[in-house]
Amino acid sequence: MTDAAIIIQRNVPARGIPSASSLRLFARAALPVACGELTIRIVDEAESQALNRDYRGKDKPTNVLSFDGDAEFGVAGDLVICAPVVAREAVAQGKRARAHWAHMVVHGCLHVQGHDHVESADAQRMEALEIKILQQLGFDDPYQ
Secondary structure, three states: OOHHHEEEEEOOOOOOOOOHHHHHHHHHHHOOOOOOEEEEEEEOHHHHHHHHHHHHOOOOOOOEEEEEEEHHHOEEEEEEEEHHHHHHHHHHOOOOHHHHHHHHHHHHHHHHOOOOOOOHHHHHHHHHHHHHHHHHOOOOOOOO
C-alpha cells in the first residue's frame, strides 16, 4: 500500500496528534496490502458528537468511528478519531498518548474490515488481533 492510499485529514491543530506518517504506519499494520483507500479524519468533539448522534444514535463524542467503504470503488473506509477524547482517555487510563492513538487507529481499521466487539467471542478475537498488531508496532497490550 502506498502513502496515497491513506489520506489524513485534520480539523484540529496537530498538537498532541501523531504525524501523518505515524498514523499511516499504524493503519498499514492493521490493513491488508490491497485494501483500497482509507481516510483518517482527526476531529474535535463537536464533529465527533454530530457524527456519533447521526450515525449511531448516541449524542456524545466518542474516540473513534469507523465507516465501511465500497470495495467496488477501491475504498476501504473512513475513520473519524476525536483528538480531545483520545487525549483524555490516554491520561485517564495511564497510557502514553502515542500508544493510545495507535490503538484507536488499529481498532478502527479492524472495524472497517468487519470485526466487532458486540458479542463476547467476537470481542475476544478482535482484542487478540489488536494486541498482536500493536505488539508488532512495539506497543504494550492496551487492555492491561
